[in-house]
Amino acid sequence: AQSVTQLGSHVSVSEGALVLLRCNYSSSVPPYLFWYVQYPNQGLQLLLKYTTGATLVKGINGFEAEFKKSETSFHLTNPSAHMSDAAEYFCAVSEDDYKLSFGAGTTVTVRA
Amino acid sequence: DADVTQTPRNRITKTGKRIMLECSQTKGHDRMYWYRQDPGLGLRLIYYSFDVKDINKGEISDGYSVSRQAQAKFSLSLESAIPNQTALYFCATSGRGHGTSGSVTYNEQFFGPGTRLTVL
Numbered sequence: 556a557q558s559v560t561q562l563g564s565h566v567s568v569s570e571g572a573l574v575l576l577r578c579n580y581s582s583s584v585p586p587y588l589f590w591y592v593q594y595p596n597q598g599l600q601l602l603l604k605y606t607t608g609a610t611l612v613k614g615i616n617g618f619e620a621e622f623k624k625s626e627t628s629f630h631l632t633n634p635s636a637h638m639s640d641a642a643e644y645f646c647a648v649s650e651d652d653y654k655l656s657f658g659a660g661t662t663v664t665v666r667a
Numbered sequence: 668d669a670d671v672t673q674t675p676r677n678r679i680t681k682t683g684k685r686i687m688l689e690c691s692q693t694k695g696h697d698r699m700y701w702y703r704q705d706p707g708l709g710l711r712l713i714y715y716s717f718d719v720k721d722i723n724k725g726e727i728s729d730g731y732s733v734s735r736q737a738q739a740k741f742s743l744s745l746e747s748a749i750p751n752q753t754a755l756y757f758c759a760t761s762g763r764g765h766g767t768s769g770s771v772t773y774n775e776q777f778f779g780p781g782t783r784l785t786v787l
Contacts, residue, residue, distance in 0.1 A: 564707065587774045598671070598757060598778035599710075606774070645709060649774050653698060653717075653761065654725075657709035 557582040557648045561658035569666050574633040576661050578620075578646030581627065588629040589647040589655070590620055599645065605629065616640065641665045670694045671779035673758050679785045680748050688743045688782050690758030697762060699741040700776065701725075701733060704755040713756075716741055748786040756782045 562577040580586060587606050591599040603614025610622040616639075620631045629646060646658040671692045680686050690699065697718050702710040702725075712725030714733040722735055730752060732744045745752055759776040 559709075589774075591778075596780075598780045599759075600778070601775060604775060653715065653774065654712060655710075655774075655776060657711070659707050659709045 557586060557650050557656050559646050559648050559656050559658035561644075561646050561661050563661055564659065565662045565664070567664040567666060568636045570638060571635050574631075574636045574640065574663060576631040576644050576646075576663070578629045578631065578658060579627055580629065580646070580648045582648060582650055584650050585624075587649040588620075588622060589649070590614065590618070590629075590631050591645045591647060591657075593643045593645065593660075595642070602631070602644070636663075636665050638665050638667065671758060671760055671777055673756075673779040673782050675782060676780065677783045679787065681787050682749055684748050684786075686745045686748055686784070688756055688758075688784070690741045690743070690779055692739050692758075692760045692777075692779075694760055694762060694777060695738075696760040696777070697738065698760060699735065700759040700761075701731075701741070701743045702757045702759065703727065703752075704757060704781070710757065713743065745784075745786075748784075750786045753784060753786045756784055 558581045560579045589604045590602040592602050593599050603612045605612045605622045613619045618633045643660045643662045645660050647655045674689045700715045701713040704710045711727050716722045716735045719735050734742050758779040761776045
């Protein structure tokens with residue numbers, strides 16, 4: 556069984572600053588890894604995913620994440636935060652190609 | 668038009684009432700899911716369906732039932748609503764895709780806008 560831990564329920568950054576959201580997982584097999592974003596009053600939207608291959612994955616809106624097997628991590632970064640990045644971000648893990656286990660979420664606030 | 672729609676978007680009901688949440692999709696996906704979202708807990712899987720005749724319980728199915736009326740429709744019912752079922756409910760779908768090595772995958776899920784349910 557897998558579990559997902561997102562460090563920090565709330566992150567506040569200045570506009571233009573680096574955004575770093577941490578995700579660690581436990582899994583008994585090589586997992587599929589995802590980051591989803593939820594804007595206010597909307598459903599979840601896929602930012603990026605790792606299945607196999609290159610461990611650095613690029614997603615939409617300048618976000619990227621790196622799969623580090625030795626650290627069981629899949630941290631999400633954006634080098635320059637925009638006001639439109641204010642949202643809640645969820646890390647998710649799947650071992651079996653259909654069931655997703657989600658982290659508790661991290662809310663990002665961007666200060667002008 | 669949205670690919671995954673949910674009705675109603677907001678609902679307030681009383682303890683003991685039966686309520687149904689509906690989900691429809693135009694993506695042509697085989698697989699559909701129901702999740703609930705609670706603050707600080709992320710999303711948790713209630714039920715999932717691989718096709719019309721294949722329905723499975725998720726991690727928190729107690730107090731809920733589902734019906735897959737057609738490939739495009741998957742409804743969630745609360746037979747007798749209780750206050751701790753107050754939450755945001757999401758429907759999701761997934762279809763046949765391909766991984767980077769060409770393998771078939773179903774792991775990318777597409778979410779509806781959610782239904783906010785309040786049980787008084």
